[in-house]
Amino acid sequence: MTNRFLCLIAACMTLAPWVASADGHQQHRYFSPMIQFIDDDPQRQVDDQVGGLQLGFGQAVAPYWDFEISLFTANWDGFDETDQHGLNLDAHLLFNPDRSAKFSPYIIMGTGFMNSLKQRAPDSSDMILSLGAGMDWRLTEKVAFRTDARVRRDFSPASMNLDDVIVNAGFRMALGEPAAPPVGDSDGDGVNDDLDRCPNTPMGVAVNSVGCELDSDGDGVADRMDKCPDTRRGASVDSKGCEIVRDSDGDGVADNRDRCPKTPRGAKVDANGCQFDSDGDGVVDRLDRCPDTPAGTRVNSRGCPLQQEFRLEGVFFEFDSAQLRDGAETRLDEAVQTLRMNGDLKIEVAGHTDSIGAASYNQSLSQRRAESVRDYLVAKGIDASRLTAKGYGESQPIASNDTRESRARNRRVMLRILNEDI
DSSP: HHHHHHHHHHHHHHHHHHHHOOSSSSOOEEEEEEEEEEEOOOHHHHHHBBEEEEEEEEEETTTEEEEEEEEHHHHHHSSSOOEEEEEEEEEEEESSSSSTTSSEEEEEEEEEEEEOTTTOOOOEEEEEEEEEEEEEEEOOOSSSEEEEEEEEEOOSTTTTEEEEEEEEEEEEEEEOOOOOOOOOOTSSSSTTTTOOOTOOTTTOOOOOOSSBBBBBBBBSSSSTTTTTTOOOTOOOTTSSSSSSSOOOOOOSOTTTOOOSOOOOOOOBBBSSOBBBOHHHHSTTTTTTTSTOOOOOOOOBBTTTOOOEEOTTOOOOOOOOOOOOOOOHHHHHHHHHHHHSSTTTTTTTEEEEEEEEHHHHHHHHHHHHHHHHHHHHHHHHTOOGGGGEEOOOTTTTTTSOSSSHHHHHHSSSEEEEEEEEEE
């Protein structure tokens, strides 16, 4: 008895890899140990028995079909000897293709072979056919309680067909990891939902590898709706895929062609959106106070030829102080612009006072005022290495100090160009 059970187990283990390698609809494979309860055909003239074992291996082969190979052994008069053993080849027709469902009923249709020993019946190996039904109750992700009932016909010699009723109870245990649920294609575009970045594509529309409609010019509007299919890359477009023409500064030149995008309102511009500069001195006509400057002439921020030395008009200080008065910044900003236009200029910032007060004090005050102007220019981005500050006090008057007006002329800040070629 023990040896026969060991042989039965060895045979099942030999068949298991063959079953597990079947190319099923889903990767669903299982092992199923079961106990048999048998009601024998009366023609066998033996006592009914309740002793039997069955070991099966199964594989899903289609959405509604499982295939199972099982080996069984049974004893008619107790467990002292084995009187039946055989092989079942069964097909299970499932009512529900979801093999992870809580309850899974199925129909059994099968064939096979069975050997009957001659102690209780004629010794023979006969073909058998089976028909029945079963049910699985899922207990865990991999284990289900299983029971089935079938009628087994034994095609024995001399046309002595025998019908036994078999009831099995046991477990179905999944092999390997549970099968992943099938991935669908909800919008029918040919791209599975797990890869589809555009899951609601209209039926029949051409899509790319990630399930999104084709957009040849990359403007965000699908080809199917794009009225301007050749829009340049990066352009802003409307809902029809046509470029939105913007003119931020209102000069009549679209932003995508405007080389001077911050032109003041109302200024006349050329085809590139830049203001006209007729004499090419770098100062636009609108601001150019010397519009016919010869080519190559160095000019200041107003478009006029640079002087070797020029006064910063309108730059005044608080009384007896180096603190700039309100309004001085405007004139100083013009100087900043001039220095930016002439990036190679070396400049001396010269401070001058009138003759009121001690000469030494006036010298110190003029130095501090020159440094204050220099610091402002540096703060506006002019390289400090281009600038020097020097105070001359009352030593270089340009008018007498006899009247209030003449003393005001002497209190001044000058910018002196140090380059020898100017």
